[in-house]
Amino acid sequence: MKIALVTIHNANNYGAIFQAFALQEVLSRYGEVEIVDYENRHVSRSFDLVRLKPTLHGALGAGKDIFRILPRARAIKKFKAFIRTNFKLTDRLSQRDLLQNGLKDFDCYVAGSDQIWNPACVSDRREIDPVYFLDFASNGCRKISYASSLGSYVYDENEKAILKNLLRDFSNISVREKSAKEFLDSLLGGGVSHVLDPTLLLSMEEWLVRLDVNNYKAKLPEEKYILLYTVPKVPLIRKAVDLVAKKMKLKIISLDQGLSAGAAVDRQIRDAGPLEFLKLFAGAEFIVTDSFHGVCFSLNFNKPFMAISPGKHSNRLESLLGGLGLINRLIGSEDELKGFSGFESDCSYREALQSMREASLNYLTRSLEGMGAQSARLNL
Structure with missing residues (x-):
């Protein structure tokens, strides 16, 4: 066929x-x-x-x-x-x-x-x-x-x-x-x-093996890091990054081709290709994102993450996270940000996924x- x-x-x-x-x-x-x-x-x-x-x-x-x-x-x-x-x-x-x-x-x-x-x-x-x-x-x-x-x-x-x-x-x-x-x-x-x-x-294994990601040579962080991947760059991202950095005491690496990362970071990677994207997600300790596909790869790679709501464009995230019982990881306000407690890996959604x-x-x-x-x- x-x-x-x-x-x-x-x-x-x-x-x-x-x-x-x-x-x-x-x-x-x-x-x-x-x-x-x-x-x-x-x-x-x-x-x-x-x-x-x-x-x-x-x-x-x-x-x-x-x-x-x-x-x-x-x-x-x-x-x-x-x-x-x-x-x-x-x-x-x-x-x-x-x-x-x-x-x-x-x-x-x-x-x-x-x-x-x-x-x-x-x-x-x-x-x-x-x-x-x-x-x-x-x-x-x-x-x-x-x-x-x-x-x-x-x-x-x-x-x-x-x-x-x-x-x-x-x-x-x-x-x-x-x-x-x-x-x-x-x-x-x-x-x-x-x-x-x-x-x-x-699956994560299919992504990494099919594209031989682990053998891809790139100058990526050697130390543990929090990954920031933001597309619409909603204002709440700045406070979210500050909170996560203080809580986890790790450096913030931004994967962003733009002039600005949208928040205070230790390093911004502006020239990442698709394979570097996968490698950065696979190696992160925690992920902060306002991107739908940022959430998808956080889930697939079993990474703890915080999803910042992009406001009126959040229907994709609400649909996915609601179906997996993870709507508490979608943050839409400062009050929700202050109450966030999901800094550890959570495998509860794997069966639903x-x-x-x-x-x-x-x-x-x-x-x-x-x-x-x-x-x-x-x-x-």
Whole structure:
């Protein structure tokens, strides 16, 4: 069976790269997988050394890129090397190529994870992109989604009609957040599954061994450290880092390509590639993060962590941590921060995580039933 996977795979973003890799790995148990090398400039612009956009915000962003151009260049080089080494891609195709000419010779098309169904994440104009809804797929072929995400985007009535039409011929639909399941169930009349992010389908051992992380040579900390990984850089991060540093009496290492770490740290690593990311998470004593994928890797690597709520964008974290009985690790206020006591490793969620992982893999088996899934089931 030949499977075409559409996802966000070509971005200077750790979470995007890892979810694409993980889903490719899992789908390969069912057949031959190729990631559709869709050239979406809104996404791939993150690989431009200096990102230029004719807006005030764009000008400020370009200035920041110039000030950190050397570590940025090193990081981008590492990301591109990871993609070349680990992804099996189709030819590079534009939206016009795909929608006008289609993509033939595949038995199944998969709309993958990440925020591919969030117009704000995939379009300069905040428009629904039909490519991420497999609108180019050959007629009669099976179309499914796995952990596709709407993020916190709210569809208006016109967009709901477009969305419903684009999803009408999907065989199976699954999403990453409980809120997205409830929304689509209401829109489509039910039948939507709630599954894990692909990064959680692989165990820690699978991540480290498959990518040979332990043998990757990089100048990483030799002493014990607390890892800070922040994406939206919510203000509460500063106080969270101060509290954890005082409590644990360890140095703070920041994994952040930006000019600032968003908090007081002992060292900021601005040029980490994907393998350094994994190595830093695997070696940390404790993790402070406001990132969804920061939490995913903390869980997978069995690290004690504090998740700082990114406010209105916290539905992903609430869905995941609520399902694992770890909502107390999601901190949204100074009072919650002062009452935090989870500085030690906690294995109580492992059984729930394994159960969710098995349910998610079973979803894929059911979705691909009759297309080689019977043999794949034996290898899960």
